[in-house]
Amino acid sequence: MHDLRSDTVTRPTEAMREAMARAEVGDDVLGEDPTVNRLEAEAAALFAREAALFVPSGTMGNQVCLGALTRPGEEVIAEAEAHILVNEVGSVSRLWGCQVTPVRGTRGVLDADDVAAAVREPDIHHPRTAVLSVEDTHNYAGGTVVPLEALDALTAVARAHGLAVHLDGARLFNAAVALGEPVARLVRDVDLVSVCLSKGLGAPVGSLVVGDADRVAECRRLRKALGGGMRQAGVLAAAARLALSEGPAALAEDHRRARLLAEALGELPGASVDLPSVQTNLVFVTTTSPAPAAQDAFAERGVLGLALGPRRMRFVFHRDVGDDALEAAVDAARAIFG
Ligand code: TLP
Numbered sequence: 001m002h003d004l005r006s007d008t009v010t011r012p013t014e015a016m017r018e019a020m021a022r023a024e025v026g027d028d029v030l031g032e033d034p035t036v037n038r039l040e041a042e043a044a045a046l047f048a049r050e051a052a053l054f055v056p057s058g059t060m061g062n063q064v065c066l067g068a069l070t071r072p073g074e075e076v077i078a079e080a081e082a083h084i085l086v087n088e089v090g091s092v093s094r095l096w097g098c099q100v101t102p103v104r105g106t107r108g109v110l111d112a113d114d115v116a117a118a119v120r121e122p123d124i125h126h127p128r129t130a131v132l133s134v135e136d137t138h139n140y141a142g143g144t145v146v147p148l149e150a151l152d153a154l155t156a157v158a159r160a161h162g163l164a165v166h167l168d169g170a171r172l173f174n175a176a177v178a179l180g181e182p183v184a185r186l187v188r189d190v191d192l193v194s195v196c197l198s199k200g201l202g203a204p205v206g207s208l209v210v211g212d213a214d215r216v217a218e219c220r221r222l223r224k225a226l227g228g229g230m231r232q233a234g235v236l237a238a239a240a241r242l243a244l245s246e247g248p249a250a251l252a253e254d255h256r257r258a259r260l261l262a263e264a265l266g267e268l269p270g271a272s273v274d275l276p277s278v279q280t281n282l283v284f285v286t287t288t289s290p291a292p293a294a295q296d297a298f299a300e301r302g303v304l305g306l307a308l309g310p311r312r313m314r315f316v317f318h319r320d321v322g323d324d325a326l327e328a329a330v331d332a333a334r335a336i337f338g
Helices: 014-022 034-046 058-069 091-096 112-118 148-160 172-179 213-225 234-246 248-266 291-300 323-337
Strands: 051-055 075-079 099-103 129-135 164-169 192-196 207-211 282-287 306-309 312-316
Touching: 014 234, 034 051, 034 207, 034 234, 051 058, 051 213, 051 234, 058 091, 058 129, 058 164, 058 192, 058 207, 058 213, 091 099, 099 112, 112 148, 129 148, 148 164, 164 172, 172 192, 172 248, 192 213, 207 213, 234 248, 248 282, 248 312, 248 323, 291 306, 291 312, 291 323
Parallel strands: 075 099, 075 129, 129 164, 164 192
Antiparallel strands: 051 207, 192 207, 282 312, 306 312
């Protein structure tokens, strides 16, 4: 089976398993796990920010960021199909007592004027708009990248209106590779960023929250509140360190394969692809037949994709699938959509 359902399915490499077996550990809740401490110091340096925090998942990473940046009754602005809005079990309201107001972007990228228009005037009736949340790359828009000028305009408009900026950088390294920019540049002007290590970078478990020391200290408290204090987490951090140092180099190949699959799919009568939105490792396909049936037909041909809507399927390239998976997916697509 060629598993193109998500980049979350990557398994740890032999080198990761060896590093995990040998990892020096301690109690991370007491700040005594040397491997976690190393990971967090390396991440802070890589992102050129004061501090970093290892968390169990991207969802927890996003949520501790949003908890640290809000108070109950406030409002977070996010793109209408943002992961925090559609895929985190309503946690922003459930955990922090805040509402998320959707603003529609273009291919996942918010327009700074639209954000400005959504910020509420001070009024006794209104929630206070506290945070702008940006997703880069934007998953449901197709793995789209926020161009640097757009990012700068968004952080500027947030500052002008007194909003903090949260970046859901679950796939921030994919964005950095696509832009040819260091991740430090992409997080320069945001308050807190959450970055997944267990997607394209290949770690078995874990994400990082990065930002200023006081903000990250608050995230550490909230991680504990959510039950995310992981004790001898060095066994996980050992693999995460390799994901951080070696993972990014492999992403350009994933992007190349995604592009080739998208172009092949775009020629078939039973499928359509918005080629400009295929910018990184994700390929979303609109199907003329029901997507769940197409998903089954792909599986019968040894290719796993995900139906993410009645007529929408997603294929994701990652380090555990290569050119053979690409060929199998193209062959299956020709049989199913041709
Ligand atoms: N995304 C998963 C599913 O939840 C859809 C996937 O397969 O793509 N932010 C973004 C932009 C994400 O895409 C995801 C995971 C997360 C946050 C949450 O990460 P985890 O799954 O580690 O909680």
